[in-house]
């Protein structure tokens with residue numbers, strides 16, 4: 001049974017940064033990843049990463065405080081302000097570190113790291129590498145991981161966390177290509193499994209972003225936090241929901257309705273297309289509902305006035321996506337766009353050092369809720385979160401491992417391995433009558449229809465009931481075949497019950513929160529209600545379903561005010 005003092009589950013930006021930090025602290029670290037790290041979803045990030053470098057003329061007076069304040073306002077005052085301040089204070093150091101490791105950021109004419117405006121920011125603060133920032137950062141960190149000898153287990157999926165004596169001892173994992181199941185013992189386990197976008201029918205997320213990592217922590221006893229806050233991006237490509245980055249609006253693209261109007265004038269006259277995403281997404285849906293969309297389904301993102309040169313230099317990836325997936329060249333025609341699920345603001349409840357409530361378990365990146373995004377994330381802050389809190393979680397995991405956090409007893413790990421093998425064999429021989437792919441599609445539809453951009457009591461109650469019913473049906477799953485190698489359907493059988501639990505935490509949290517805040521908009525409670533709901537939502541898993549508990553928001557400097565854009 002392999003043992004690693006620090007075992008990171010997930011090879012995206014957050015996981016790689018955490019593993020690297022453990023190595024810098026002199027502790028051996030391994031990454032276990034469902035896909036090759038370079039295929040992690042971080043690689044899809046286009047627009048950039050925020051840091052108050054002050055490299056643009058308009059942004060030369062930028063500061064960590066200013067960045068923190070705008071993040072807190074963007075979060076609709078639900079972010080923990082101490083966490084936000086830690087993130088913006090450490091942002092510059094993390095960006096320079098990436099630059100020194102070779103990240104090829106775009107440059108100003110003076111040779112400094114270039115910055116573009118992003119939604120909810122008064123200054124250009126988003127550092128970028130054309131519109132392929134995530135791809136370049138992921139390659140940069142992976143190279144460092146190889147250099148510092150982080151061991152990487154590729155195409156291994158964590159199936160469960162092993163907890164004994166109140167402490168996480170390691171994970172049981174499946175090697176999808178061979179069907180082999182193994183136990184990995186660890187001093188500390190860091191979850192870095194990314195978001196849960198694929199709980200929704202329309203999402204910009206990759207197919208691997210199933211939310212399974214959240215389910216592993218939740219079912220092992222770690223509470224989830226603020227799951228009701230789901231970000232919907234206003235501009236995904238109509239039909240395929242591939243992201244058209246906010247960078248397109250950062251470069252001053254226009255959103256147009258069927259009257260040719262820049263309709264954001266009606267909703268956010270100061271920030272226009274660069275209002276935060278929750279506001280722009282709701283505006284698009286309102287335009288569609290009021291008959292000012294195209295075919296009642298999409299609006300247009302117009303880049304033509306930027307000119308070919310700027311589009312080719314700053315937005316080449318977006319142009320390629322529009323040509324390949326919509327047959328539209330943005331140099332000549334506007335791009336048809338519609339909102340889609342994009343980001344999971346909530347996640348595994350943890351502190352600013354990544355520690356969850358379950359001893360020995362840490363979390364960082366999109367699967368974690370520190371919380372720096374509160375009710376609505378500002379674009380560019382997520383990549384920043386991965387490197388700031390990845391570094392912190394790696395450091396704390398190394399300390400815990402050195403202090404001998406795990407008891408390293410093999411018995412519970414062996415028992416968990418046997419249980420997993422029995423369950424997998426049970427699926428293979430199942431005489432159940434339920435197809436995992438069909439139930440998964442029904443779950444995604446229930447979430448999109450009942451727990452989407454606009455929510456209300458009846459729809460939410462319907463979604464909760466539907467998810468519970470699907471949970472019952474998921475007891476009778478049978479994979480399409482019982483094969484040993486690359487059996488995706490078998491993995492789906494394993495994942496689905498946990499996904500349904502995470503979906504129920506989202507829907508139940510949204511039902512409980514009778515107010516509108518950030519991305520969570522209740523048609524029946526359209527105002528923010530600080531008196532009743534200025535708190536986080538913790539979801540604990542019980543045999544009866546989620547038990548919700550409020551938790552105070554850390555307000556250190558900025559008392560809540562009305563958000564105006």
Ligand SMILES: Cc1cc2nc3c(=O)[nH]c(=O)nc-3n(C[C@H](O)[C@H](O)[C@H](O)COP(=O)(O)OP(=O)(O)OC[C@H]3O[C@@H](n4cnc5c(N)ncnc54)[C@H](O)[C@@H]3O)c2cc1C
Nearest residue numbers: 010011012013014034042047048158194365366380382383
């Ligand atoms: C299209 C798109 C564009 C974006 N653009 C930007 C942007 O410009 N700026 C910005 O700040 N943010 C952006 N975001 C958000 C940002 O990219 C993500 O939040 C961030 O990259 C997440 O990084 P991560 O390391 O937490 O997770 P990921 O990069 O998603 O990595 C998750 C890892 O976990 C592994 N994994 C998952 N489950 C398991 C399991 N059970 N067992 C083993 N391994 C597992 C996967 O293999 C993967 O390696 C964008 C998001 C999308 C969808």
